[in-house]
Amino acid sequence: MSNLKFTDEELQKFDEINAIYTNDISEKVLKSSGSHLIEFGSYLKTCESYHTNSTYKTEGYVHDMENMLALFIINHLIDEGFLTKKIREHGLPKSDIDITLTGTEEKIETIIELILNEFVAEDGTLYYFSKYCQLDLLWTVVLVLYAYHKYIDPFGIHDFVEEPRPIKNPIIPPSKAKIAIIGDWGTGIWQDGDLKYSPAELVINGVESLNPDYVIHLGDVYYAGTNNEEKQNLVKILEKKSLSNLYTMNSNHEMYDGAKGLYKESLSTPLFTGQRGRTYFSIDIGNWILVGLDSAYHDDSALYMKGSLYRDIETSAQHKFLNDISKQGKPIVLMTHHNGIGVADHKLNVNHKLWNQVTECLGGQMPDMWYWGHVHNGVVYNTEKLEFSDGTVIPKSTTNKTPQFRCCGHASMPFGNGSGFYKKESGVNVMIDEIDYYAHTKLDTENPTPSQKERVLNGFAMLEIDGSEIKETFYEVSNKNPTPNPMWSSK
Structure with a gap:
Protein backbone atom coordinates (compact mmCIF):
# COMPACT_ATOMS: atom_id res chain seq x y z
CA MET A 1 0.00 0.00 0.00
CA SER A 2 2.99 2.30 0.47
CA ASN A 3 3.22 2.51 -3.32
CA LEU A 4 -0.30 3.88 -3.71
CA LYS A 5 -0.45 7.23 -5.43
CA PHE A 6 -2.28 10.05 -3.66
CA THR A 7 -4.08 12.84 -5.47
CA ASP A 8 -3.62 16.49 -4.58
CA GLU A 9 -7.05 16.40 -2.93
CA GLU A 10 -6.04 13.46 -0.74
CA LEU A 11 -2.77 15.11 0.24
CA GLN A 12 -4.66 18.31 1.07
CA LYS A 13 -7.02 16.34 3.31
CA PHE A 14 -4.01 14.79 5.10
CA ASP A 15 -2.60 18.30 5.66
CA GLU A 16 -5.93 19.55 7.08
CA ILE A 17 -6.12 16.68 9.55
CA ASN A 18 -2.48 17.00 10.55
CA ALA A 19 -2.96 20.71 11.22
CA ILE A 20 -5.87 19.95 13.56
CA TYR A 21 -4.01 17.32 15.54
CA THR A 22 -0.77 19.27 15.86
CA ASN A 23 -2.51 22.33 17.30
CA ASP A 24 -1.91 22.79 20.99
CA ILE A 25 -4.51 20.84 22.93
CA SER A 26 -4.53 21.18 26.66
CA GLU A 27 -3.95 18.22 28.92
CA LYS A 28 -7.30 19.04 30.53
CA VAL A 29 -9.11 18.56 27.23
CA LEU A 30 -7.26 15.32 26.51
CA LYS A 31 -8.00 14.00 29.99
CA SER A 32 -11.71 14.77 29.72
CA SER A 33 -11.92 13.15 26.29
CA GLY A 34 -9.82 10.12 27.18
CA SER A 35 -12.61 7.66 27.94
CA HIS A 36 -14.38 8.56 24.73
CA LEU A 37 -11.20 8.07 22.72
CA ILE A 38 -10.85 4.63 24.29
CA GLU A 39 -14.43 3.97 23.21
CA PHE A 40 -13.61 5.04 19.65
CA GLY A 41 -10.47 2.92 19.61
CA SER A 42 -12.51 -0.03 20.85
CA TYR A 43 -14.96 0.49 18.01
CA LEU A 44 -12.14 0.35 15.45
CA LYS A 45 -10.78 -2.75 17.18
CA THR A 46 -14.23 -4.36 16.94
CA CYS A 47 -14.33 -3.57 13.23
CA GLU A 48 -10.84 -5.00 12.82
CA SER A 49 -11.82 -8.21 14.62
CA TYR A 50 -13.97 -9.19 11.64
CA HIS A 51 -10.68 -9.63 9.80
CA THR A 52 -8.36 -10.86 12.54
CA ASN A 53 -10.88 -13.50 13.67
CA SER A 54 -11.95 -14.27 10.09
CA THR A 55 -15.60 -13.90 11.17
CA TYR A 56 -16.30 -11.99 7.98
CA LYS A 57 -16.25 -15.41 6.32
CA THR A 58 -18.89 -16.91 8.60
CA GLU A 59 -21.12 -14.06 9.83
CA GLY A 60 -23.77 -12.24 7.87
CA TYR A 61 -22.61 -8.98 6.31
CA VAL A 62 -22.85 -5.89 8.55
CA HIS A 63 -21.71 -2.34 7.77
CA ASP A 64 -19.00 -2.31 10.44
CA MET A 65 -17.15 -4.81 8.26
CA GLU A 66 -16.44 -2.00 5.82
CA ASN A 67 -14.14 -0.47 8.47
CA MET A 68 -12.30 -3.70 9.32
CA LEU A 69 -9.06 -2.44 7.72
CA ALA A 70 -9.46 1.16 8.94
CA LEU A 71 -7.15 0.86 11.95
CA PHE A 72 -4.50 -0.83 9.85
CA ILE A 73 -4.72 1.81 7.11
CA ILE A 74 -4.59 4.77 9.52
CA ASN A 75 -1.57 3.35 11.33
CA HIS A 76 0.09 2.59 8.01
CA LEU A 77 -0.44 6.17 6.84
CA ILE A 78 1.12 7.37 10.10
CA ASP A 79 4.13 5.09 9.63
CA GLU A 80 4.56 6.32 6.08
CA GLY A 81 4.47 9.96 7.20
CA PHE A 82 1.22 10.96 5.55
CA LEU A 83 -0.56 11.41 8.89
CA THR A 84 0.95 12.86 12.06
CA LYS A 85 2.05 10.63 14.95
CA LYS A 86 0.12 12.99 17.23
CA ILE A 87 -2.96 10.95 16.35
CA ARG A 88 -1.52 8.01 18.26
CA GLU A 89 -0.77 10.27 21.22
CA HIS A 90 -4.46 11.12 21.33
CA GLY A 91 -5.42 7.50 21.82
CA LEU A 92 -5.32 5.66 18.51
CA PRO A 93 -4.51 1.99 19.22
CA LYS A 94 -2.10 -0.04 17.14
CA SER A 95 -3.47 -2.46 14.58
CA ASP A 96 -3.27 -6.22 15.13
CA ILE A 97 -3.27 -6.92 11.42
CA ASP A 98 0.05 -8.22 10.23
CA ILE A 99 -0.11 -8.27 6.47
CA THR A 100 2.09 -6.76 3.81
CA LEU A 101 0.28 -4.92 1.07
CA THR A 102 2.74 -4.66 -1.77
CA GLY A 103 1.28 -1.64 -3.41
CA THR A 104 -1.67 -3.09 -5.27
CA GLU A 105 -5.20 -1.90 -4.73
CA GLU A 106 -6.31 -5.33 -5.93
CA LYS A 107 -4.80 -6.88 -2.78
CA ILE A 108 -7.27 -5.13 -0.48
CA GLU A 109 -10.10 -5.53 -2.97
CA THR A 110 -9.45 -9.28 -2.94
CA ILE A 111 -9.89 -9.33 0.84
CA ILE A 112 -13.20 -7.50 0.49
CA GLU A 113 -14.32 -9.87 -2.24
CA LEU A 114 -13.97 -12.72 0.26
CA ILE A 115 -16.58 -11.01 2.44
CA LEU A 116 -19.17 -10.40 -0.23
CA ASN A 117 -18.25 -12.99 -2.87
CA GLU A 118 -18.49 -9.98 -5.18
CA PHE A 119 -17.82 -6.26 -5.07
CA VAL A 120 -21.43 -5.12 -4.59
CA ALA A 121 -23.10 -5.30 -1.16
CA GLU A 122 -26.79 -6.01 -0.60
CA ASP A 123 -27.73 -2.32 -0.55
CA GLY A 124 -25.63 -1.49 -3.63
CA THR A 125 -22.47 -0.30 -1.85
CA LEU A 126 -19.46 -0.69 -4.17
CA TYR A 127 -16.16 -2.03 -2.81
CA TYR A 128 -13.56 -0.47 -5.11
CA PHE A 129 -10.77 2.06 -4.66
CA SER A 130 -12.37 4.39 -7.19
CA LYS A 131 -13.45 7.88 -6.18
CA TYR A 132 -16.27 7.76 -3.62
CA CYS A 133 -16.49 3.96 -3.69
CA GLN A 134 -16.22 2.27 -0.31
CA LEU A 135 -12.45 1.65 -0.46
CA ASP A 136 -11.64 5.26 -1.35
CA LEU A 137 -8.91 5.94 1.23
CA LEU A 138 -10.42 9.25 2.26
CA TRP A 139 -13.35 7.42 3.90
CA THR A 140 -10.86 5.89 6.33
CA VAL A 141 -8.99 9.14 6.80
CA VAL A 142 -12.14 11.07 7.75
CA LEU A 143 -12.60 8.68 10.69
CA VAL A 144 -9.70 10.56 12.25
CA LEU A 145 -11.51 13.84 11.61
CA TYR A 146 -14.67 12.43 13.16
CA ALA A 147 -12.78 11.37 16.30
CA TYR A 148 -11.30 14.84 16.73
CA HIS A 149 -14.53 16.79 16.43
CA LYS A 150 -16.56 14.37 18.53
CA TYR A 151 -14.09 13.65 21.32
CA ILE A 152 -11.14 16.09 21.38
CA ASP A 153 -12.12 19.48 19.97
CA PRO A 154 -12.28 21.84 22.98
CA PHE A 155 -15.10 23.73 21.30
CA GLY A 156 -17.12 20.57 20.71
CA ILE A 157 -19.65 20.17 17.95
CA HIS A 158 -21.83 23.08 16.83
CA ASP A 159 -24.79 23.95 19.03
CA PHE A 160 -28.12 22.53 17.94
CA VAL A 161 -30.14 25.55 16.78
CA GLU A 162 -33.76 25.56 17.94
CA GLU A 163 -34.71 29.22 17.67
CA PRO A 164 -35.46 30.14 14.03
CA ARG A 165 -34.15 33.36 12.56
CA PRO A 166 -36.76 36.09 12.19
CA ILE A 167 -38.54 36.28 8.86
CA LYS A 168 -39.52 39.64 7.33
CA ASN A 169 -42.22 38.56 4.93
CA PRO A 170 -44.22 35.46 5.88
CA ILE A 171 -44.69 33.12 2.94
CA ILE A 172 -48.22 32.41 1.75
CA PRO A 173 -48.45 28.62 1.31
CA PRO A 174 -48.98 27.68 -2.35
CA SER A 175 -51.90 25.46 -3.32
Missing part, protein backbone atom coordinates in the same frame (compact mmCIF):
# COMPACT_ATOMS: atom_id res chain seq x y z
CA LYS A 176 -49.70 23.43 -5.64
CA ALA A 177 -45.97 22.94 -6.27
CA LYS A 178 -43.28 20.64 -7.63
CA ILE A 179 -40.68 19.46 -5.12
CA ALA A 180 -37.43 17.81 -6.20
CA ILE A 181 -35.83 15.48 -3.67
CA ILE A 182 -32.13 14.68 -3.99
CA GLY A 183 -30.33 12.53 -1.44
CA ASP A 184 -26.63 12.13 -0.68
CA TRP A 185 -25.82 14.56 -3.46
CA GLY A 186 -22.76 16.29 -2.00
CA THR A 187 -19.89 14.74 -3.95
CA GLY A 188 -19.34 17.88 -5.96
CA ILE A 189 -18.04 17.72 -9.52
CA TRP A 190 -15.38 15.09 -10.16
CA GLN A 191 -13.81 13.25 -13.07
CA ASP A 192 -15.78 10.03 -13.45
CA GLY A 193 -13.54 7.94 -15.71
CA ASP A 194 -13.97 9.03 -19.33
CA LEU A 195 -17.52 10.30 -18.77
CA LYS A 196 -18.23 13.95 -19.55
CA TYR A 197 -20.40 14.62 -16.50
CA SER A 198 -20.21 13.28 -12.97
CA PRO A 199 -23.44 12.03 -11.32
CA ALA A 200 -23.94 15.17 -9.22
CA GLU A 201 -23.87 17.31 -12.38
CA LEU A 202 -26.27 15.03 -14.24
CA VAL A 203 -28.74 15.02 -11.38
CA ILE A 204 -28.80 18.75 -10.65
CA ASN A 205 -28.98 19.56 -14.38
CA GLY A 206 -31.87 17.11 -14.68
CA VAL A 207 -33.63 18.65 -11.70
CA GLU A 208 -33.17 22.16 -13.11
CA SER A 209 -34.64 21.08 -16.48
CA LEU A 210 -37.91 20.09 -14.76
CA ASN A 211 -38.26 23.55 -13.17
CA PRO A 212 -39.25 22.56 -9.62
CA ASP A 213 -40.61 25.08 -7.10
CA TYR A 214 -38.60 23.55 -4.26
CA VAL A 215 -35.43 21.46 -4.02
CA ILE A 216 -34.73 19.46 -0.87
CA HIS A 217 -31.35 17.82 -0.26
CA LEU A 218 -31.60 14.95 2.23
CA GLY A 219 -28.04 15.49 3.43
CA ASP A 220 -24.47 14.18 2.99
CA VAL A 221 -21.77 16.51 1.75
CA TYR A 222 -18.52 14.60 1.30
CA TYR A 223 -16.23 13.69 2.69
CA ALA A 224 -16.96 15.25 6.07
CA GLY A 225 -19.09 18.35 5.54
CA THR A 226 -16.19 20.70 6.25
CA ASN A 227 -16.52 24.41 5.51
CA ASN A 228 -14.63 24.02 2.25
CA GLU A 229 -16.60 20.92 1.20
CA GLU A 230 -19.94 22.57 1.95
CA LYS A 231 -18.82 25.57 -0.09
CA GLN A 232 -17.37 23.67 -3.07
CA ASN A 233 -19.64 20.62 -3.25
CA LEU A 234 -22.96 22.23 -2.35
CA VAL A 235 -23.20 26.01 -2.22
CA LYS A 236 -21.11 27.04 -5.24
CA ILE A 237 -22.80 24.52 -7.52
CA LEU A 238 -26.32 25.53 -6.46
CA GLU A 239 -25.53 29.24 -6.75
CA LYS A 240 -25.05 28.76 -10.48
CA LYS A 241 -28.44 27.09 -10.97
CA SER A 242 -31.83 28.64 -11.67
CA LEU A 243 -33.38 27.04 -8.61
CA SER A 244 -35.28 28.54 -5.71
CA ASN A 245 -36.60 27.51 -2.29
CA LEU A 246 -33.64 25.31 -1.44
CA TYR A 247 -33.34 23.19 1.69
CA THR A 248 -30.48 21.00 2.93
CA MET A 249 -30.39 18.56 5.84
CA ASN A 250 -27.94 17.31 8.43
CA SER A 251 -26.39 13.86 8.06
CA ASN A 252 -23.74 11.54 9.45
CA HIS A 253 -21.12 13.04 7.12
CA GLU A 254 -21.92 16.63 8.13
CA MET A 255 -21.47 15.51 11.75
CA TYR A 256 -17.92 14.29 11.07
CA ASP A 257 -17.01 17.98 11.14
CA GLY A 258 -19.27 18.62 14.12
CA ALA A 259 -21.94 20.14 11.83
CA LYS A 260 -19.82 23.28 11.71
CA GLY A 261 -19.59 23.42 7.94
CA LEU A 262 -23.34 22.90 7.59
CA TYR A 263 -24.29 25.65 10.04
CA LYS A 264 -21.53 28.16 9.35
CA GLU A 265 -21.22 27.77 5.59
CA SER A 266 -24.41 26.37 4.03
CA LEU A 267 -27.17 27.55 6.37
CA SER A 268 -25.64 31.02 6.62
CA THR A 269 -26.01 31.65 2.87
CA PRO A 270 -29.09 33.19 1.22
CA LEU A 271 -29.64 29.89 -0.62
CA PHE A 272 -31.28 28.25 2.39
CA THR A 273 -33.13 31.16 3.99
CA GLY A 274 -36.32 29.08 4.22
CA GLN A 275 -34.73 27.00 6.96
CA ARG A 276 -34.08 30.10 9.06
CA GLY A 277 -30.80 28.72 10.36
CA ARG A 278 -32.17 25.38 11.57
CA THR A 279 -31.60 21.81 10.46
CA TYR A 280 -35.30 20.97 10.73
CA PHE A 281 -38.20 22.68 8.98
CA SER A 282 -41.72 22.42 7.60
CA ILE A 283 -43.27 23.53 4.30
CA ASP A 284 -47.01 23.89 3.77
CA ILE A 285 -48.16 23.11 0.22
CA GLY A 286 -51.80 22.59 -0.61
CA ASN A 287 -53.32 20.24 1.94
CA TRP A 288 -49.93 18.67 2.69
CA ILE A 289 -47.14 19.49 5.13
CA LEU A 290 -43.55 18.55 4.27
CA VAL A 291 -41.42 18.08 7.37
CA GLY A 292 -37.64 17.75 7.42
CA LEU A 293 -36.06 16.51 10.65
CA ASP A 294 -32.42 16.25 11.77
CA SER A 295 -31.71 12.55 12.33
CA ALA A 296 -27.93 12.98 12.76
CA TYR A 297 -27.21 15.52 15.49
CA HIS A 298 -28.63 13.51 18.40
CA ASP A 299 -27.41 10.12 17.17
CA ASP A 300 -25.09 8.45 19.68
CA SER A 301 -24.19 5.45 17.51
CA ALA A 302 -20.69 4.97 16.11
CA LEU A 303 -20.07 7.35 13.19
CA TYR A 304 -23.66 8.65 13.50
CA MET A 305 -24.75 5.75 11.31
CA LYS A 306 -28.10 4.70 12.80
CA GLY A 307 -29.96 7.97 13.23
CA SER A 308 -31.92 9.52 16.10
CA LEU A 309 -34.27 12.49 16.47
CA TYR A 310 -33.54 13.15 20.13
CA ARG A 311 -31.92 11.83 23.29
CA ASP A 312 -34.52 13.05 25.77
CA ILE A 313 -38.13 13.04 24.58
CA GLU A 314 -39.18 15.42 27.34
CA THR A 315 -36.90 18.22 26.20
CA SER A 316 -36.78 17.47 22.48
CA ALA A 317 -37.57 20.41 20.20
CA GLN A 318 -38.00 18.06 17.24
CA HIS A 319 -40.48 15.82 19.08
CA LYS A 320 -42.62 18.84 19.93
CA PHE A 321 -42.20 20.22 16.41
CA LEU A 322 -43.49 17.09 14.65
CA ASN A 323 -46.10 16.35 17.30
CA ASP A 324 -47.56 19.86 17.01
CA ILE A 325 -47.67 19.61 13.22
CA SER A 326 -49.50 16.28 13.41
CA LYS A 327 -52.29 17.92 15.39
CA GLN A 328 -53.26 19.94 12.31
CA GLY A 329 -54.75 16.77 10.83
CA LYS A 330 -53.08 17.21 7.44
CA PRO A 331 -51.16 14.47 5.60
CA ILE A 332 -47.42 14.65 6.28
CA VAL A 333 -44.44 13.93 4.04
CA LEU A 334 -41.59 13.28 6.47
CA MET A 335 -37.98 13.57 5.37
CA THR A 336 -34.92 12.40 7.31
CA HIS A 337 -31.40 11.62 6.26
CA HIS A 338 -31.32 8.24 7.98
CA ASN A 339 -33.39 5.33 6.79
CA GLY A 340 -36.40 3.75 8.44
CA ILE A 341 -35.92 0.46 6.58
CA GLY A 342 -32.68 -1.34 5.70
CA VAL A 343 -31.54 -4.64 4.25
CA ALA A 344 -29.38 -7.38 5.79
CA ASP A 345 -28.98 -11.06 4.99
CA HIS A 346 -31.29 -10.50 2.03
CA LYS A 347 -34.16 -9.44 4.27
CA LEU A 348 -35.67 -6.02 4.75
CA ASN A 349 -35.51 -4.85 8.36
CA VAL A 350 -36.61 -1.92 10.51
CA ASN A 351 -34.22 0.69 11.90
CA HIS A 352 -35.95 0.44 15.26
CA LYS A 353 -34.67 3.49 17.14
CA LEU A 354 -35.52 5.99 14.43
CA TRP A 355 -38.73 4.15 13.48
CA ASN A 356 -39.94 4.16 17.08
CA GLN A 357 -39.08 7.81 17.60
CA VAL A 358 -41.11 8.80 14.54
CA THR A 359 -44.14 6.91 15.84
CA GLU A 360 -43.62 8.42 19.33
CA CYS A 361 -43.79 11.89 17.79
CA LEU A 362 -46.99 10.95 15.96
CA GLY A 363 -48.90 9.29 18.77
CA GLY A 364 -48.10 5.75 17.66
CA GLN A 365 -48.82 6.45 14.00
CA MET A 366 -46.78 7.07 10.85
CA PRO A 367 -46.55 9.97 8.40
CA ASP A 368 -48.39 9.44 5.12
CA MET A 369 -45.01 9.37 3.36
CA TRP A 370 -41.48 9.01 4.64
CA TYR A 371 -38.53 9.84 2.39
CA TRP A 372 -34.95 9.16 3.47
CA GLY A 373 -31.41 8.99 2.05
CA HIS A 374 -28.31 7.49 3.75
CA VAL A 375 -28.61 4.24 1.78
CA HIS A 376 -27.18 5.04 -1.65
CA ASN A 377 -30.06 3.74 -3.69
CA GLY A 378 -33.49 4.68 -4.95
CA VAL A 379 -36.21 2.38 -3.62
CA VAL A 380 -40.03 2.47 -3.64
CA TYR A 381 -41.36 0.08 -1.00
CA ASN A 382 -44.71 -1.68 -1.37
CA THR A 383 -46.16 -1.27 2.11
CA GLU A 384 -48.95 -3.78 1.53
CA LYS A 385 -46.35 -6.51 1.00
CA LEU A 386 -43.83 -5.47 3.65
CA GLU A 387 -43.33 -8.08 6.35
CA PHE A 388 -40.52 -7.96 8.86
CA SER A 389 -39.05 -11.10 10.43
CA ASP A 390 -39.07 -9.54 13.92
CA GLY A 391 -42.83 -9.09 13.75
CA THR A 392 -42.82 -5.28 13.48
CA VAL A 393 -46.29 -4.09 12.50
CA ILE A 394 -46.64 -0.98 10.35
CA PRO A 395 -49.18 1.40 11.90
CA LYS A 396 -51.57 3.54 9.90
CA SER A 397 -50.69 7.15 9.12
CA THR A 398 -52.00 10.10 11.09
CA THR A 399 -54.74 10.42 8.46
CA ASN A 400 -55.57 6.70 8.78
CA LYS A 401 -53.98 5.80 5.45
CA THR A 402 -51.37 3.19 4.55
CA PRO A 403 -48.00 4.94 4.93
CA GLN A 404 -45.58 4.95 2.01
CA PHE A 405 -41.81 4.55 2.38
CA ARG A 406 -39.15 5.77 -0.07
CA CYS A 407 -35.37 5.69 -0.19
CA CYS A 408 -33.91 8.50 -2.28
CA GLY A 409 -30.18 8.48 -1.54
CA HIS A 410 -28.91 7.93 -5.08
CA ALA A 411 -28.25 11.45 -6.37
CA SER A 412 -24.46 11.30 -6.77
CA MET A 413 -22.67 8.42 -5.05
CA PRO A 414 -21.48 5.47 -7.18
CA PHE A 415 -23.47 2.32 -6.37
CA GLY A 416 -24.33 -1.03 -7.93
CA ASN A 417 -27.20 -3.45 -8.33
CA GLY A 418 -27.89 -4.36 -4.71
CA SER A 419 -28.53 -8.08 -4.30
CA GLY A 420 -30.89 -7.42 -1.39
CA PHE A 421 -33.48 -6.04 -3.78
CA TYR A 422 -33.76 -8.92 -6.22
CA LYS A 423 -34.14 -12.69 -6.20
CA LYS A 424 -33.17 -15.35 -8.70
CA GLU A 425 -35.93 -17.04 -10.69
CA SER A 426 -34.84 -19.47 -13.40
CA GLY A 427 -31.43 -17.81 -13.39
CA VAL A 428 -32.88 -14.33 -13.92
CA ASN A 429 -32.79 -11.42 -11.46
CA VAL A 430 -36.35 -10.52 -10.45
CA MET A 431 -37.26 -7.61 -8.16
CA ILE A 432 -38.45 -8.78 -4.73
CA ASP A 433 -42.18 -8.50 -4.01
CA GLU A 434 -41.75 -5.95 -1.21
CA ILE A 435 -40.67 -3.17 -3.56
CA ASP A 436 -42.17 -1.59 -6.66
CA TYR A 437 -38.96 -0.01 -7.95
CA TYR A 438 -35.27 0.18 -7.19
CA ALA A 439 -32.44 1.79 -9.15
CA HIS A 440 -30.68 -0.90 -11.18
CA THR A 441 -30.35 0.39 -14.75
CA LYS A 442 -26.79 -0.48 -15.77
CA LEU A 443 -24.33 2.32 -16.45
CA ASP A 444 -23.43 2.12 -20.14
CA THR A 445 -20.08 3.56 -21.14
CA GLU A 446 -17.58 2.68 -23.85
CA ASN A 447 -14.43 2.50 -21.71
CA PRO A 448 -15.59 1.55 -18.22
CA THR A 449 -13.30 1.45 -15.23
CA PRO A 450 -13.59 -1.70 -13.05
CA SER A 451 -16.06 0.01 -10.71
CA GLN A 452 -18.08 1.48 -13.59
CA LYS A 453 -18.68 -2.05 -14.88
CA GLU A 454 -20.70 -2.69 -11.70
CA ARG A 455 -22.44 0.66 -11.47
CA VAL A 456 -26.04 1.64 -12.09
CA LEU A 457 -27.58 5.02 -12.90
CA ASN A 458 -28.09 7.80 -10.37
CA GLY A 459 -31.34 9.69 -10.01
CA PHE A 460 -33.80 11.70 -7.94
CA ALA A 461 -37.49 12.01 -7.10
CA MET A 462 -40.11 14.63 -7.85
CA LEU A 463 -43.28 15.28 -5.88
CA GLU A 464 -46.15 17.17 -7.48
CA ILE A 465 -48.73 18.47 -5.03
CA ASP A 466 -52.04 19.99 -6.08
CA GLY A 467 -54.38 20.59 -3.18
CA SER A 468 -54.99 17.19 -1.58
CA GLU A 469 -53.48 15.27 -4.52
CA ILE A 470 -49.87 14.14 -4.69
CA LYS A 471 -47.91 12.43 -7.43
CA GLU A 472 -44.44 10.90 -7.09
CA THR A 473 -41.96 10.17 -9.88
CA PHE A 474 -38.51 8.62 -9.68
CA TYR A 475 -36.12 9.67 -12.46
CA GLU A 476 -32.77 8.39 -13.68
CA VAL A 477 -30.11 10.29 -15.64
CA SER A 478 -27.01 9.31 -17.61
CA ASN A 479 -24.35 10.81 -19.86
CA LYS A 480 -25.99 9.11 -22.84
CA ASN A 481 -29.42 10.40 -21.85
CA PRO A 482 -29.07 13.46 -19.60
CA THR A 483 -32.78 14.24 -19.98
CA PRO A 484 -34.48 12.85 -16.83
CA ASN A 485 -36.00 9.47 -17.63
CA PRO A 486 -39.11 8.62 -15.53
CA MET A 487 -38.70 5.08 -14.17
CA TRP A 488 -41.61 4.86 -11.74
CA SER A 489 -44.64 6.99 -11.00
CA SER A 490 -47.41 6.73 -8.42
CA LYS A 491 -50.02 7.83 -11.01
